[in-house]
Amino acid sequence: MRIRATVAAVSGAMALSAFAMPAAQAADAGSSYRAETAKVLRAAHAATSGKTAFSASTAADGAPYAMDVTFSDFKIAKAVKVGTTNHVSTAVTYTLTHGADVDVTADDFLTGPYIYKGSFDAPDNMLFGNEPATCAPTSSTTETCKGLIDIYPGDDELFNSDAGTWHGAALAMALNGQDPSSADFDISKVGYADQGSLGTTLVQRYSKLTVNATPEPVKKGKTITVYGKLSRANWEDHAYHGYTNQYVKLQFRKKGTSTYTTLKTIKSDSYGNLKTTTTASVDGYYRYSFAGTSTTPAVNATGDFVDVQ
Structure with a gap:
């Protein structure tokens, strides 16, 4: 109705x-x-x-x-x-x-x-x-x-x-x-x-969050660049568009463990894109995590595994 x-x-x-x-x-x-x-x-x-x-x-x-x-x-x-x-x-x-x-x-x-x-x-x-x-x-x-x-x-x-x-x-x-x-x-x-x-x-408005950590594999001590995008449903044109200027956490889970730890917090850009860097230390999974707002639900990206050599 x-x-x-x-x-x-x-x-x-x-x-x-x-x-x-x-x-x-x-x-x-x-x-x-x-x-x-x-x-x-x-x-x-x-x-x-x-x-x-x-x-x-x-x-x-x-x-x-x-x-x-x-x-x-x-x-x-x-x-x-x-x-x-x-x-x-x-x-x-x-x-x-x-x-x-x-x-x-x-x-x-x-x-x-x-x-x-x-x-x-x-x-x-x-x-x-x-x-x-x-x-x-x-x-x-x-x-x-x-x-x-x-x-x-x-x-x-x-x-x-x-x-x-x-x-x-x-x-x-x-x-x-x-x-x-x-x-x-x-x-x-x-x-x-x-x-x-x-x-x-x-x-x-339903939300989506992606992540891509690169390079894979990477040498210990080298820089990893983590890309992603936060988007949400647009009810007027029935498509997903970037959710801009939102705080999103970069999190890491060591291989063999079950808990993510927050490394830093960044903001999505004017297109909803995310980009930051971190230093490779051990094998594990990187993800972005969005806490949500009153208009948009919380969402976690599926962890992206990085092999550290």
């Missing part, structure tokens, strides 16, 4: 006029859930002019009515690493609490997690799952639910500026026999609830 940032500033409605499925997923089984969620969520938030909750008394014309449903104990991975094209899923669990008048056993009662970038009232972007969550009752008024967030970077769901902290949310809707795809769909008969600020996760 994508909410493009260019329309996120639309006043009062969470920019949901751009709420759409990735084209590649239009024929999938999950597309009906996405479409239903989009239509109901858009109407609910448009009716409240951007408020985080709407009146539980009477639904406005053209809007769903508020259900007595709340969410808690939202759990998601600390970070989600997203490349340039591959579909990425991350699991979410949460607790759904409902009033006695809410029939969570109905076939058309649906709930699911989502994450959003920016504010809950007017997010810059939102990401959903292909399917609704599955829930199991833990009492007469609570359910433990598990769902997925599905991300398709190849379908332009993300801008590079979306990397960083996202907030967790969950929603529920009772269609009550209404078909959102029908011309006779009466949204005022649909129940709806959602809640934001349930947790956070980092959505990060």
Whole structure:
């Protein structure tokens, strides 16, 4: 699901006029859930002019009515690493609490997690799952639910500026026999609830790191030059580009041992390239190691073995 940032500033409605499925997923089984969620969520938030909750008394014309449903104990991975094209899923669990008048056993009662970038009232972007969550009752008024967030970077769901902290949310809707795809769909008969600020996760641009130590072999006491490159996913052109001006450690592991030791720290250049020198002493493996940032995950290059003679 994508909410493009260019329309996120639309006043009062969470920019949901751009709420759409990735084209590649239009024929999938999950597309009906996405479409239903989009239509109901858009109407609910448009009716409240951007408020985080709407009146539980009477639904406005053209809007769903508020259900007595709340969410808690939202759990998601600390970070989600997203490349340039591959579909990425991350699991979410949460607790759904409902009033006695809410029939969570109905076939058309649906709930699911989502994450959003920016504010809950007017997010810059939102990401959903292909399917609704599955829930199991833990009492007469609570359910433990598990769902997925599905991300398709190849379908332009993300801008590079979306990397960083996202907030967790969950929603529920009772269609009550209404078909959102029908011309006779009466949204005022649909129940709806959602809640934001349930947790956070980092959505990060996948990183890559290479290393090449030369010459190989080398005489003891001679200089070794270690090349490499730090790059990360660009979600806008679907390629990997150098991550510039980042601190990266050159590390060494002696042959026959399992622990790397940091030799020095250098900075990637304006293309993400790395280059430094060190003195050959014993056989072993050289690698570069990047600690990561809020927008880009940590990564270690595969060690390059150098035979010292």
